[in-house]
Amino acid sequence: DGGITQSPKYLFRKEGQNVTLSCEQNLNHDAMYWYRQDPGQGLRLIYYSQIVNDFQKGDIAEGYSVSREKKESFPLTVTSAQKNPTAFYLCASSPTVNTEAFFGQGTRLTVV
Amino acid sequence: GEDVEQSLFLSVREGDSSVINCTYTDSSSTYLYWYKQEPGAGLQLLTYIFSNMDMKQDQRLTVLLNKKDKHLSLRIADTQTGDSAIYFCAETAGGTSYGKLTFGQGTILTVHP
Numbered sequence: 001d002g003g004i005t006q007s008p009k010y011l012f013r014k015e016g017q018n019v020t021l022s023c024e025q026n027l028n029h030d031a032m033y034w035y036r037q038d039p040g041q042g043l044r045l046i047y048y049s050q051i052v053n054d055f056q057k058g059d060i061a062e063g064y065s066v067s068r069e070k071k072e073s074f075p076l077t078v079t080s081a082q083k084n085p086t087a088f089y090l091c092a093s094s095p096t097v098n099t100e101a102f103f104g105q106g107t108r109l110t111v112v
Numbered sequence: 113g114e115d116v117e118q119s120l121f122l123s124v125r126e127g128d129s130s131v132i133n134c135t136y137t138d139s140s141s142t143y144l145y146w147y148k149q150e151p152g153a154g155l156q157l158l159t160y161i162f163s164n165m166d167m168k169q170d171q172r173l174t175v176l177l178n179k180k181d182k183h184l185s186l187r188i189a190d191t192q193t194g195d196s197a198i199y200f201c202a203e204t205a206g207g208t209s210y211g212k213l214t215f216g217q218g219t220i221l222t223v224h225p
Contacts (some may be wrong), residue, residue, distance in 0.1 A: 004154075006154075031211055033211045033212065035215075040120070041217055042116065042215030042216050042217045042218055043155075043200070043213070044215075045213070048211065048212055049215075058212075062182065090154055090155065092155075094211035096148075101159055101211030101213065102153040102157070102159070102221075103147075103156075104154050105154040105156040106152070
């Protein structure tokens with residue numbers, strides 16, 4: 001089945017450690033996105049990529065890094081520089097010229 | 113910058129209609145969306161409306177857009193307990209990045225039997 005797969009669903013890390021969240025899509029979409037969701041807030045854009053080997057910062061990129069070496073994959077690294085990393089992270093993808101973005105099921109990251 | 117605002121809570125009885133409201137500030141918004149999120153899950157696209165439309169109906173869902181007032185609403189007819197979820201309004205200027213969305217805070221809809 002076509003879709004976006006985020007793994008793992010739950011992730012626990014110690015403070016000060018970097019952690020990488022996986023996002024894979026088999027929809028042949030050019031663009032991919034990472035959002036962060038905190039309770040009582042809407043989703044905020046971290047990074048996005050419109051094409052392989054290219055990506056741009058979103059509204060809250062500090063403390064995060066990404067890569068886009070393959071069309072299907074857009075991993076997000078939460079670095080130790082991110083002051084408040086505990087959140088729900090959602091990955092999305094969209095075709096270049098279409099009206100819809102499709103979301104994965106999310107990864108809940110807890111830093112202790 | 114762009115801003116999207118929603119009321120945080122709505123409670124209705126099963127069988128009644130629900131109306132969730134949203135206001136936005138970006139005049140260049142091309143598409144406006146309604147997403148649904150169930151607990152612990154990702155976002156599911158419910159419906160969207162292009163900015164040159166003022167209404168769109170899709171089964172139990174009716175979207176109204178007042179572009180002059182920058183006001184968007186989602187009406188759910190015959191609301192069911194399965195409709196209990198968080199509903200997000202979002203907008204994009206489109207172009208080549210339809211997933212580059214600005215979201216409201218989400219409205220928690222609670223449906224009582």
